Amino acid sequence: MNYPIYLDYNATTPCAPEVIDAMLPYFGTHFGNAASKSHPYGWVAENAVEEAREIIAQLIGAKSKEIIFTSGATEAINLGIKGIFESYLGEKQHYITCQTEHKAVLDTFLEIEKRGAEITCLPVDGKGNISLKDLEDAILPHTKMICLMWANNETGVIHPIKEISEIAESRNIILFIDAVQAAGKIPVFTKGVHLMALSAHKFYGPKGVGALYVRHNHALPKPLAQIHGGGHEKGMRSGTLNVPGIVGFGKAAELRISEMEEEGNRLRELRDFLENQLLQIQNTSLNGSQENRLPHVCNIAFSGVEGEDLIKKVNQKVAVSSGSACTSISPKPSHVLQAMGINPDLGRASIRFSLGRNTTFEDVEKTINWVKEVVEKLRV
Incomplete structure (x- = not known):
C-alpha cells in the first residue's frame, strides 16, 4: 500500500525497530508464563518483566514496585477511578476532573456518577488552561480525587502539575494524572502524585500494554482490583502478563530516556x-x-x-x-x-x-x- x-x-506511534527486536524472543524462544515459579521458562519471563518494570519506573521517577501492568491506559484509568470509588464505598464521594479530559476519563466518571459519586468538571479558558482558583474552589470536604491529564491529546496543552500536586497534597486528596501523552515526550515526575496512567503505544512501544503507577507508603487508599482471578500484580490486576508487550514497553521507555x-x-x-x-x-x-x-x-x-x-x-x-x-x-x-x-x-x-x-x-x-x-x- x-x-x-x-x-x-x-x-x-510505530514500534521502534529496537522494540520489535527486543520483543521477538518472547513470542518463541522465551515463551514462558511469568507466573510459573518452578522452572526456567517462567524465571526468564519473570526476569524480563521485572527489568522492564524497573526501566518504566525510571522514566517517570517511580519505584519499580509502584508499576502495575495493564492492557493499556484505558484499563489503567478504569482501575484507578473505579478502584478508588469502590475503596470508599459507603462514604459520600466527590471527584474533580476537567471538561477537556480524554473520553476514557470522562466516560469512567460518568459510570461512577451513576453509582452515586458527585463529579465536578472544571472549565477551561480559550487556550485550554484550567484555573487553579477554580480547582481549589471546587474542593469539598468529601472530595476523594483530583483527576487531570498532564498534556492534552488534541492541543498538546500542559497543565501545571506541580501546582496541582501541591493543592492535592495540602488537602490530602488523591491525585490521578493521565500522563499518556506526556510520558516519554517531556519529563514527568511522581512527587505528590498517587496514580498515573501510561500507555506503551504512545511512545514507540506495542499496543495492548500500559501501566498504572500506584504510590506506595502513603495513608490514602490504593485502588481495589477490577479484574479478579489469581492475584497477579500485587492483587490489583489479575491475568497472565503480556510478556512480549511488557518487554517492548520497557525497551521503548529505555529509548525515550536516552533520546x-x-x-x-x-x-x-x-x-x-x-x-x-x-x-x-x-x-x-x-x-x-x-x-x-x-x-x-x-x-x-x-x-x-x-x-x-x-x-x-x-x-x-x-x-x-x-x-x-x-x-x-x-x-x-x-x-x-x-x-x-x-x-x-x-x-x-x-x-x-x-x-x-x-x-x-x-x-x-x-x-x-x-x-x-x-x-x-x-x-x-
Whole structure:
C-alpha cells in the first residue's frame, strides 16, 4: 500500500525497530508464563518483566514496585477511578476532573456518577488552561480525587502539575494524572502524585500494554482490583502478563530516556516551521496555547471550509486527525475544542498535526504544500 505521510503520532506511534527486536524472543524462544515459579521458562519471563518494570519506573521517577501492568491506559484509568470509588464505598464521594479530559476519563466518571459519586468538571479558558482558583474552589470536604491529564491529546496543552500536586497534597486528596501523552515526550515526575496512567503505544512501544503507577507508603487508599482471578500484580490486576508487550514497553521507555530531550528539540523546530507556514494561510488560527504545550503537536483551525471535506482530502496524502483517535469517526466537533469556546463548525474544520520519530523536514514541506492546495481548492 502507498501510505500517506504520517502526522498522527498522538493517535499511535510505530514500534521502534529496537522494540520489535527486543520483543521477538518472547513470542518463541522465551515463551514462558511469568507466573510459573518452578522452572526456567517462567524465571526468564519473570526476569524480563521485572527489568522492564524497573526501566518504566525510571522514566517517570517511580519505584519499580509502584508499576502495575495493564492492557493499556484505558484499563489503567478504569482501575484507578473505579478502584478508588469502590475503596470508599459507603462514604459520600466527590471527584474533580476537567471538561477537556480524554473520553476514557470522562466516560469512567460518568459510570461512577451513576453509582452515586458527585463529579465536578472544571472549565477551561480559550487556550485550554484550567484555573487553579477554580480547582481549589471546587474542593469539598468529601472530595476523594483530583483527576487531570498532564498534556492534552488534541492541543498538546500542559497543565501545571506541580501546582496541582501541591493543592492535592495540602488537602490530602488523591491525585490521578493521565500522563499518556506526556510520558516519554517531556519529563514527568511522581512527587505528590498517587496514580498515573501510561500507555506503551504512545511512545514507540506495542499496543495492548500500559501501566498504572500506584504510590506506595502513603495513608490514602490504593485502588481495589477490577479484574479478579489469581492475584497477579500485587492483587490489583489479575491475568497472565503480556510478556512480549511488557518487554517492548520497557525497551521503548529505555529509548525515550536516552533520546527524549534531543528528539523533543528536533520536533519542536519542525512543528514550529509547519505551524508558522500553515498560519500564513488566510483565515487560519491556532487552537490552544502557543507556549505551554508538547513540542510535537499543533492544532490548527481552517475557517471557510467544511470540516469533513477538509479531513478527507488532506488524508489522501497526509495522515492526520481532527482529534482523539477514539472519536475521529464522529462527525461531532471535538469536545476539547468546544470546551475552549471554539465554534462547532470551526472545531470540525480543525486538524491536529502530531509529529514523531520518523518525521522529516521533507515530510513537513510536502504537508505544507498539500494542505495549502487543499484549503485553496475547498474555498473556491
